[in-house]
Amino acid sequence: MTRPTDLLQGTLDLLILKTLSWGPAHGYAVARWIEQLTGEVLRIGEGSLYPALHRLEEREWVASSWQLSNTNRRTKVYRLTTKGRHQLRSEAGAWTQFVDAVYKVLKTEEQPA
């Protein structure tokens, strides 16, 4: 298995916010979902996932609470805040625009006049 591509700065935040928009989840679930959805193309290293989650919490884009898991362990569960939802919306828009722009360049065959 080749090491997956490093994520662009800010992209991880966007992916986490998107993941949490489906509902509250713990860190492990966030990591698995992203892996599954990208067909393991984007593998989130735990080394960057947890600091990212805490940073998002500091910015008050996500909030956390403690719950008991079915194995009876204390689990920290993150959920999207209203502020986070707004952030997701604007970030996603910017991201799509960016991707479209890059895609347009890559698709063009001829050199512009």
Place this chain on the structure above:
Amino acid sequence: MSDRRLRYFEFWRRDPRRDVDDEIEFHLEARVADLVTKGLSPTEARRQATAEFGDARAVREQALAIDHRILRRGRRTEWWLDVLRDARVSLRSLRRTPTFAVTAVLCAALGIGVTAAILSATYSILIRPLPYADAGRLVAVYGENTVRGYHGSNISWPDYVSWRDNARTFASIGIWTWTTATLSDDASEAERAYGALVSANLFPTLGVRPILGRYFTRDEETPGRDAVVLLSHRLWQRRFASDSAIVGKRIMVDGRANTVVGVMPASFNFPDRGDIWLPFSVTPANEEHGNRGYAGAIGRLKPGYTIEQGTADLHAIDANLEREFPVENRGWRAEVKSMREDLVGDLEQPLKVFVAAVALVLLLVCANLANLMLARGTTRAREMAIRTALGASRRYLTMQLITESLLIAAFGGVLGIGIAWWGVRLLRFAFPDQVPPFFISLTLDAPALGFVAALTLATGILFGTVPALRASRADPSAALREGARGAGGGGSVHRSRLRSALVVAEIAFSAVLLVGAMLLVRSYQNLAATSLGFDEKGILSARVALPEETYSRARTKVFFDELFARLRAEPGVTAVASAQGIPFSGWNVQSETRIEGTPKPKPGEELIAHFQFVSPDYFKAIGVPLVRGRWFTEADHDTLNPVVLVNEQMVKKGFGGADPIGKRVHVGGDKDPTATVVGVVRDFRHYRLPEPMGPAVYFPYALYPSRQQAIVIRTTRADPHTLTTPLRNAMRALDPRLALYQVQTFDEAVATSLWRQRLQGNVLSIFAILAVVLACTGLYGVISYTVAERTREVGVRMALGATRGNVLALVFAQSGRLVVAGIALGLVAAFFATRLLETLLYGIRPTDLTTFFSVPACLAVVALAAALIPARRATKVDPIIAMRAD
């Protein structure tokens, strides 16, 4: 609120380290479980999960760092929310007792404001460095005579030169003397400008450079080469429209074209005010040691030398001079004082008194604040007990009490800063011209304000918090059982005794201040009521100076005669006259005087008399009667055999009380003529109060028509100032280049000369009134409280047949004890404290009996009046309700 409560616990009880560990551990376990379902052995799964996770330590540290930040921010927010909540609760509680809140806030505000204003002014005047370079090394040098006991005398040029050339402890010494000059040119109106003649090295000695041009040069100290002038920034701006090319231009100074060599900076002035400076040019051959006609010298000590060393240095030079010139220099030596003492010396004593008084006011404010807070704390002890019983934490109650005290402090502080700022501004008007001299910049001093505010606030918080807390610590049930009598815990008796002690102290402090204020006010009244010997109502005076170039003695006489004739024609003018210097203007020339036929007096026992040249109507115009002999007439102008008038003091001191008419006196040097006495005028105050009157000799001005004269116009007009325009017009009609200056009425001149005494009286009166008000508030508070506390007792007494009179007497007896104790203590303290005032008093002793009797009487009446309101409340107690109250 409940949400905030939760967050509160969240932020204070969380353990971030455990949280992060748990989170990572959960992740690993979940991964292991996943891998096991995929078929790995648990050991293998664990190994892989750990490997996948990577550097768990680094993740943990990063997450922890972020969590700590979150926590800190959360706590901070929480703290502010707490403060806001406490403030809201406290505000509500203060609004329930508005009288207390307003009194406490005003008390703190007045204390902070008044004290900070006075301390700031004192700092500005006595401590802040003067606006000269390295001002601590600057000294003013005058003359003193050890044989005759003169101080602050003028100096002579040769003495100055000896100091300048021989002093080892001085870096430089420059000489100066007062001058005034008329500025005239075609562009603007002629005006009289004040200033000084200064030696070339004087401004370099002060260490202040011109902003334009240069200093004078040594060469310009020579007559003939001295047609140069330095301008003040103010004059340059006003009269010359800040002309940046002014240097090198010629302006007319006393009718002579002088080249402007420079402009001094805006912050500079010399000696204390002035607009022009001219070179100090003398012909050394004409100057004698005995000719002490110059105002003084300014010296800069070499680094490391003290004023004492500098003085000793000059005195050594003076001792040599005295050996060399035993007649001219007998007893004469330099009098050296610091520049600051020279400038503000006469303000030092009153300021010290103000600071002492203000310290008393501050103590009083603190005592009063303590009293108010104690009273409130006591009445709230029950509330605290109930709240403790209901489960309020001590931390919470403490915070709330502190917040309450802080709120009062904050309001009081803000208001106090306002009062202080306003007070400092108001103090400007205390100066005679409503403008403080240039070397005093009156500003609010931050350290003084901080100190005063901190002291006041600490008092408020200490006394606002401790008593109530002590009560809340006590067994709540005990406090509750005490019921309607209000006070909590066992400290109630102790506290009411403390409060009584505070009231006694307050009354004592106000007694001291009242005595001091009364002494100063009566000193001022004594001064103001002093019979001046002349009639100061309805006289306008103004000075005119004629340029030497165009006015010979004869022309001068013609000019003034013509001017007087024109003025006499004005409606409402009853007399027009002139003198060289009018009373209370500072003009005071004295000379040695000898009576013909008496032996030459021993050195040091010469008769020194004031003398000047006056016009025939001068005494009639200022309302001084003739005691004996005759007035001057227009015919009295024989310069070879002149006639003079003398005053009664002269008769007493010079003629031993004998009739002086026809006797001859000799005023001045050997070259001056001997004059025959033709009349005696009544004594009057000439120099200033409280200086005693001295002997005087008056010559007719026809003898020696001075070019600088003070014109005196007596009028029946209600406002003598309405004559200013006719006077100016009459003068301009004769010569348009002339300027009128020192225009003032006689009563203004007298009032101005008493400004310091008036200021002392006023300031101390304000303090004393403030003190009495504060003390009465304190007394009122204590009595109200005891009355409330004894409602039940009063009810029982009344039920048992006590009359309203009995009840009133009961309450008054308590107030009386406090007042008497306070006054007694205060008078003892005042007896010692008023010694500080001794030098400021006039016509009254520091232990004046009337004052020491009337102050306690007034204080007692006012204080008991303050106790009357709560006392009357006690008499209105309904026995039935009082006893049922609990």
